[in-house]
Amino acid sequence: MAVASYVCVAWLAAILVAANSATVSLSDSKTAVKNEEKEQNVSASRTARMTHCRPGWKQYQGSCYRSVRMTANVNWHEAQTVCNDNGGHLPTISSEQENTFVYNMYSSHCLFTHRRYLGFHDGVNEAHFKWVDDSTSSYTKWRAGEPNDSGSREDCTHMYGNNGEWNDISCTNKYFNCFLCEDTQACPHGWVPFGGSCFRQFYHASALSWHETRAKCRTVGADLVSVNCEEDQKFLDSFMTGRSWYYIGFTDASGEGTFRWSDGSTSTYTKWLANEPNNAGSNEDCAVAHIGRGWNDVPCHNKYRHYYACEIN
Incomplete structure (x- = not known):
């Protein structure tokens, strides 16, 4: 994973917490609370634009959400900043079904929050609302008479907690302390996002060497996987479950x-097995990983069946 800073720093520094986890202050919004997250198994089988979410996030259509x-x-800007710091943004909505999903998730995770932030604002051009992710959906669900820019200072949007309708509000008033973040990591169909990269397992009928495996990855615009920290390795162990050794x-x-x-990654992280790498026979120049154990150097011409993983940075 070439974007090591995202996976191994920002990821560990996530302040995103589940509904039953401890609260945090805005000043601590980049303090690690990684220990409350649980590993999840990963499947590369997805319908179009479906993604695998990071631990603690909930999947809906092509996005992942978390409270x-x-x-x-906090005010709207502060909430948006917290989401940005952790690879996401306030929720964007493009359909009635998505509005219902966001409303229900707010209801279950932010029980007493009547005003629920959305990533919709007209701070750049009055009366021309836009989504924070620059999506262009024309769907809206304004309450009757809204948006009205009351006091000429309502440039942000919230969802009412009783019916899911929208209202424009001040961006600087600190209305509530619970909100949702949305992560819209976009990967090609069939690929799984994690930490700024996209991953996919492939099956090949015959065993492949390191160079042959890498060539297969490069034909789809990818490379062999890189591992920059322990979180990367845990993800790959889950992603490659049942595959034993893989390049x-x-x-x-x-x-x-x-x-x-x-792929040019410069991380110093390694997970070599005991007494490895040992360059046995003076020809072990490539690395394989064993799920749940660690790495070993092997001859690059060794061939492994039948599954391999590729990564797009």
């Missing part, structure tokens, strides 16, 4: 003893 509860009330993009073919990632 955040702060120790104190990763780590090799010292260009300089014995100096392993490099094939």
Whole structure:
């Protein structure tokens, strides 16, 4: 994963908390609370635009959602900043079905929040509302008489807690401490997003060497997977469940003893098994990973069946 800073720093620093988890302050919004997250198994089988969500996020159509509860009330801008810091944004809505989903999730995770932030604003051009992700949906659900820009200072939007209708509100008033974030990591159909990259398992009828496996990945615009931290490895262990050994993009073919990632990643993280790498036979220049155990260096011409993983950065 070439975007190591996202996966191994911002990901560990997520303040996004489930409804039953501890609250956090805005000043602590980048403090790690990773220990409350649980590993989830990953399946590459998806319908169009469906994604696999990070642990603690809930999937709906092509997006992932999660609630955040702060120790104190925050305004719209602060809520949006918290979502941005963790790879997402306030919810965007393009249909009645999506509005119902967001309304119901707010109802179950932010029980006493009557005004529920949405990522819709006209702060740039009065009366021309736009979504924070620049999506262009024409769907709206304004309450009768809204938006009315009361006091000439209502440039942001909330959803009412009793019926899901929308109202424009001040962007700077601190109305509540619980809100939803949406993550719309977009990957090609059949690929699974994680930490700024997209992953997919492939099946090949015959066993493949390291170079053959990498060539297969490159034909689909990808590369062999890279592993920049423990969270990456846990994800891959889950993603490749049942596959035993599989190639990763780590090799010292260009300089014995100096392993490099094939996609250019510069992470120093490793998970070698005991006494590895040992370059047995003086020809072990490529790395394989064993689910739940660690890495081993092997001859690059060794062939492994039948599944392999590719990554798009």
